[in-house]
Amino acid sequence: xxxxxxxxxxxxxxxxxxxxxxxxxxxxxxxxxxxxxxxxxxxxxxxxxxxxxxxxxxxxxxxxxxxxxxxxxxxxxxxxxxxxxxxxxxxxxxxxxxxxxxxxxxxxxxxxxxxxxxxxxxxxxxxxxxxxxxxxxxxxxxxxxxxxxxxxxxxxxxxxxxxxxxxxxxxxxxxxxxxxxxxxxxxxxxxxxxxxxxxxxxxxxxxxxxxxxxxxxxxxxxxxxxxxxxxxxxxxxxxxxxxxxxxxxxxxxxxxxxxxxxxxxxxxxxxxxxxxxxxxxxxxxxxxxxxxxxxxxxxxxxxxxxxxxxxxxxxxxxxxxxxxxxxxxxxxxxxxxxxxxxxxxxxxxxxxxxxxxxxxxxxxxxxxxxxxxxxxxxxxxxxxxxxxxxxxxxxxxxxxx
Numbered sequence: 448x449x450x451x452x453x454x455x456x457x458x459x460x461x462x463x464x465x466x467x468x469x470x471x472x473x474x475x476x477x478x479x480x481x482x483x484x485x486x487x488x489x490x491x492x493x494x495x496x497x498x499x500x501x502x503x504x505x506x507x508x509x510x511x512x513x514x515x516x517x518x519x520x521x522x523x524x525x526x527x528x529x530x531x532x533x534x535x536x537x538x539x540x541x542x543x544x545x546x547x548x549x550x551x552x553x554x555x556x557x558x559x560x561x562x563x564x565x566x567x568x569x570x571x572x573x574x575x576x577x578x579x580x581x582x583x584x585x586x587x588x589x590x591x592x593x594x595x596x597x598x599x600x601x602x603x604x605x606x607x608x609x610x611x612x613x614x615x616x617x618x619x620x621x622x623x624x625x626x627x628x629x630x631x632x633x634x635x636x637x638x639x640x641x642x643x644x645x646x647x648x649x650x651x652x653x654x655x656x657x658x659x660x661x662x663x664x665x666x667x668x669x670x671x672x673x674x675x676x677x678x679x680x681x682x683x684x685x686x687x688x689x690x691x692x693x694x695x696x697x698x699x700x701x702x703x704x705x706x707x708x709x710x711x712x713x714x715x716x717x718x719x720x721x722x723x724x725x726x727x728x729x730x731x732x733x734x735x736x737x738x739x740x741x742x743x744x745x746x747x748x749x750x751x752x753x754x755x756x757x758x759x760x761x762x763x764x765x766x767x768x769x770x771x772x773x774x775x776x777x778x779x780x781x782x783x784x785x786x787x788x789x790x791x792x793x794x795x796x797x798x799x800x801x802x803x804x805x806x807x808x809x810x811x812x813x814x815x816x817x818x819x820x821x822x823x824x825x826x827x828x829x830x831x832x833x834x835x836x837x838x839x840x841x842x843x844x845x846x847x848x
Contacts, residue, residue, distance in 0.1 A: 452490045471639075515533045579621070582750065585747075611835070617771070639823050673705050708723070751771070
């Protein structure tokens with residue numbers, strides 16, 4: 448089975464959850480057995496941040512990085528849409544030479560190219576929606592650009608043979624916003640790779656703890672993009688009360704431009720208890736998960752929350768807002784603790800639970816590790832995706848275009 452996959456992100460260009468998803472899924476999905484034969488994927492992506500123009504990742508996965516014009520920060524939407532022309536032109540000779548059975552696009556960013564190729568080749572289109580513009584803005588499109596993105600998302604779903612959502616929450620959101628029939632949306636969760644036992648050697652962990660907790664401080668950790676919807680501002684507002692109850696506590700913030708919250712921390716007089724780390728590598732992140740007393744994800748909107756899975760895979764206590772997909776992954780008092788969104792005092796309560804009852808926290812971590820092994824592994828996700836590919840290809844064969 449030949450599949451064309453289009454993604455705005457792929458290493459070395461990875462920005463958020465979409466990039467992590469494609470990075471982990473594509474190599475495992477490539478080579479999966481189907482009735483049509485093993486899945487062979489050509490992945491077309493913009494050529495950002497380096498990497499070879501053509502990279503043979505494996506026998507069944509080839510990456511094509513396409514030179515596109517620089518994004519215009521004053522008109523991000525239209526420059527993204529314009530770049531789709533370059534992705535389309537790069538994919539055309541590949542599909543003209545040997546037909547694809549299916550086109551799989553990730554989010555609106557590459558949907559224009561996917562739709563054009565679908566129409567040219569009469570090949571079914573599959574769309575994975577990682578988040579929606581309206582969801583990020585709590586049901587609204589606050590401006591013209593936001594509205595254009597929303598309409599592009601709708602069109603991508605409308606043109607798709609099937610749509611993949613990462614959670615039941617996202618399925619409901621797509622049905623509500625875009626009026627999709629329930630049988631058009633397949634729910635396939637994100638996955639996470641278990642952290643290798645030797646990923647963070649004991650001497651490295653000791654060095655990291657000595658750096659950030661030289662006096663035995665309790666460590667709280669935030670990992671994520673520094674945008675309003677991720678809720679870091681809510682966690683910062685919880686810090687005065689957390690420090691009142693547990694003075695020997697420090698918050699580590701891992702995320703590009705995290706220091707933009709420093710003025711709020713200064714205003715609340717907690718800046719001395721917060722370390723803004725800016726961007727960190729995956730290796731550094733995994734070691735921080737290992738030494739942190741809890742990872743906190745106070746999102747206001749979260750279609751899935753792959754960062755919660757990454758923390759669980761590293762055996763870290765997880766505290767997360769009960770919103771969207773996070774509320775499905777983190778089950779209160781079972782594999783983590785959930786808190787009310789946009790509620791600093793709810794975070795204070797959860798931190799107190801972790802600190803006060805380490806035995807209960809250990810039981811929750813054990814439950815989380817079990818789910819990582821048996822539910823949220825990429826092999827399982829790839830098998831579900833391959834089964835959907837088979838279904839779509841079989842339906843296309845039985846359909847006149």
